[in-house]
Amino acid sequence: MESDFIIAFKEVLREQFVEKHKVDIEGLGTFEVKHHEQHQKKYDNGKVVMIPPADVLEFKSNIRISNEY
Amino acid sequence: MNIDKPKLVELLVDKTGMQPEDVESQLDQLIERIVDAANRGKALEIKDFGLFYFDESGELKFDAAEELSTEISFKYAGMKPVELKPERDSAMPPVDIKADEGINEPESVEAETESAAPVLDAGIDTNKENEEDDPFGLSDESDDDFDFLSDIEEPVVEETGDDEIAAPIQEEEKPKKEENKPPLKKIPPRKKNNSGFIAIAAILLLVVLIGGTIWFMDTLSNEEEMAQPVATDQPIVMPDELPVITEEDEENMEQLAAVDEVTEEGDLPVEQETETEVEEVATVSPATVQISDQPLYGLMGTVLDDANDGYSIVIHSFNTEETARTTAAALAQDGYRALVNSRTVAGSSMWRVSVGQFETLSDAQAAAQQLPTPYNTQNFIHRIQIN
Numbered sequence: 001m002e003s004d005f006i007i008a009f010k011e012v013l014r015e016q017f018v019e020k021h022k023v024d025i026e027g028l029g030t031f032e033v034k035h036h037e038q039h040q041k042k043y044d045n046g047k048v049v050m051i052p053p054a055d056v057l058e059f060k061s062n063i064r065i066s067n068e069y
Numbered sequence: 070m071n072i073d074k075p076k077l078v079e080l081l082v083d084k085t086g087m088q089p090e091d092v093e094s095q096l097d098q099l100i101e102r103i104v105d106a107a108n109r110g111k112a113l114e115i116k117d118f119g120l121f122y123f124d125e126s127g128e129l130k131f132d133a134a135e136e137l138s139t140e141i142s143f144k145y146a147g148m149k150p151v152e153l154k155p156e157r158d159s160a161m162p163p164v165d166i167k168a169d170e171g172i173n174e175p176e177s178v179e180a181e182t183e184s185a186a187p188v189l190d191a192g193i194d195t196n197k198e199n200e201e202d203d204p205f206g207l208s209d210e211s212d213d214d215f216d217f218l219s220d221i222e223e224p225v226v227e228e229t230g231d232d233e234i235a236a237p238i239q240e241e242e243k244p245k246k247e248e249n250k251p252p253l254k255k256i257p258p259r260k261k262n263n264s265g266f267i268a269i270a271a272i273l274l275l276v277v278l279i280g281g282t283i284w285f286m287d288t289l290s291n292e293e294e295m296a297q298p299v300a301t302d303q304p305i306v307m308p309d310e311l312p313v314i315t316e317e318d319e320e321n322m323e324q325l326a327a328v329d330e331v332t333e334e335g336d337l338p339v340e341q342e343t344e345t346e347v348e349e350v351a352t353v354s355p356a357t358v359q360i361s362d363q364p365l366y367g368l369m370g371t372v373l374d375d376a377n378d379g380y381s382i383v384i385h386s387f388n389t390e391e392t393a394r395t396t397a398a399a400l401a402q403d404g405y406r407a408l409v410n411s412r413t414v415a416g417s418s419m420w421r422v423s424v425g426q427f428e429t430l431s432d433a434q435a436a437a438q439q440l441p442t443p444y445n446t447q448n449f450i451h452r453i454q455i456n
Binding site: 002008009010011012016017018019021024026028033050052053054055056057059061063064065 | 070071073080081084085087092099100103104108115117128129138140141144145148
């Protein structure tokens, strides 16, 4: 496997993620960028923290260890 | 938009210029390696991209690398979680919490019932909710809680009276409050309550005293400094005025200047103008020649009377006119527009040597930062005095 390929792979995925495209790689899983709104988080000790908004990359896969054996 | 595997291969072909079949086989190899590594219980990391691994439930997981996450969330980069409500410890202790404690105190001494802790907590919780509206826990609040507790703990109430006298409810502070936390260890900490509180009160008092003394000494010494002006010829860069004046806006500058010059307002300006003109002639070639090729405002060049309605950067302040003039002459030789102004500061007159003539305060501020080292920080800007 060539390192050029890995680099290109990373770049392509990055570009797709930034454009909020969902990337579905068969045999591996699905990458999707989800937007998290800003929200308040309450801790048990009474602290309330405002969590800023963020775009988060989520990965879902239906591959499990058992599948391989 | 959805990118599936064929589409991804297409994009990769565009990117690499490789043959589609090669790309496809490479991609398959990569996927195989990821799954393979994960199966062997290892995580496969693609640098600057992320980590593939199987979690405890046997599911394939991916953690995006820092770089990738940042890039994806670039819009919100630098946004940090913000705490909205202070933690209980750092909040101002409401008086009523103390009241609760006062009530619980005797009870714990005579027999620590299990119920003591929950009741105490309940009291605090209600208080906490009230904190927002009433951070200082004004008296209504404390009365309510007091009633609430006394209703539940009937037998205790009588004792409470005595104890309250011993430990006054009104003057309350953090130490008490912190001791709310371990309600089970009541007996030992309670006994130390008073001494701890007194110690902290004493320290606070001490700090206030020391602070007051320092402040008093400071003002005293400042007055002394200002009061004995003619004795020394040393340059004083007027540290006291620095922060104040540089930050003031135009109006304030004028006000300050007006205050400065209470005594000599009428006579001074005329004097100054003629003086600067004299200096100009002495140090540099005739001003008329210069006017043609230099801008009206600026840091360098010769002093122009027409530009005297602006601002200047004060870099020296002397007790005697002579030293001020000498310094100004030296600065003029270096090419600066050097001005000498007299101001009455704290009852004595000071001679300010300033450089440059600027139309606006912000121009002057910008220029002040360009000055050589000692002056770029030790300066302030004043309005050139003509009025």
